Amino acid sequence: MICLWCGKTQKEVIQLAELLSFTKINPSIKCDSCSNKLVSLCNGPTCKGCSRYWSEKGLCPDCQKWKIEYPDYPFKHTALYQYNEFIKEWIEAYKYTGDYRLGELFTKEIQYFFYKQKKVVIPIPISDKSKQLRGFNQVEGMLTFSGVKYIRALTHCGTGEKQSSKNRKMRMLSPQPFRIDKGCEAKIKEKEIILVDDIYTTGRTFFHAAECLLENGAKTVETFSISR
Ligand SMILES: [Zn+2]
Ligand SMILES: [Zn+2]
Structure with missing residues (x-):
């Protein structure tokens, strides 16, 4: 090998x-x-809302802040690995340099998580600008390599400004960038959904996407990322 x-x-x-x-x-x-070089988050103790290391009871302080804004949100996130130098280099090579093959790196883990999963899988969409730059949606790439079926139910209608280029306060204030894709309303109505992204950073992207789905009739939303 x-x-x-x-x-x-x-x-x-x-x-x-x-x-x-x-x-x-x-x-x-x-x-x-x-x-x-990877640090697994699968064996805890972690916060159930965002999957970060958290040995105390209940949600971590960041999730508690989110709970004020989203009191009815279920707070169920799974991340595979802690964000570290290895993940950073992988994201740079895969997402920013656009080496599509690297979307295969976590296939085994993704297959393990989605094995027998009955929920509707929805990848976080990227802006048209990012798509032009990179040529592909990095989350869809990973799911495709892993053979996980997904639907493109969300559209990114924001400016495509990189979240990582903003400071935390600006990220928190950013407006809703997602809407339901035309014709996808019926596919999410009353459905249990898993939203997928590469990295959970502040949670802002996931909360916007989940809010959009729940407002449009989704039954429940949980989230999954490679790293936290
Ligand atoms: Zn190696
Ligand atoms: Zn948390």
């Missing part, structure tokens, strides 16, 4: 089940040394 990230060759271990079924189960994409 050649690691998709660092290019090193790693000897592959073939499991008995794979030998017996003559199929490759979950082929590895990252080598062990790259995988070891």
Whole structure:
């Protein structure tokens, strides 16, 4: 196996089940040394609202602030890995440099999370400007590599100004950039939805998207990201 990230060759271990079924189960994409640079958030303790490390009871202080603005929101987020130098470099190469192949890096984890998932999967859309620049929506890319079916129910109608270029206060005040895509109203009505993004930073993007879906008749909304 050649690691998709660092290019090193790693000897592959073939499991008995794979030998017996003559199929490759979950082929590895990252080598062990790259995988070891990732810090998993899946085994807690984490805040259930945003998935960050949080050992105390209840929501973290950031989620408590959001709760004032969105008192009825269910606050259920899953993030796979803590944001660190490795994730930062991956995001730069995949999203900003536009190396489409790198959308495959977390396929195994995404498949594991979405396996047997019955909810409607909706990726966070990107602005036309970002799409022109990059050529693809990075979240749709990851879901496609993972074989997860999704619907494009949201449209980004904002300016496409990068959230990361604003300070926290400006990000919090930014207006609703999403609307329901034409003809998608029926696909979200009374449905249980999982919104997907690459990174959970402040939560602003997710709250806007969730608000838009809930106002248009979605039954519940939970969220998922690669990193927090
Ligand atoms: Zn590697
Ligand atoms: Zn939280």
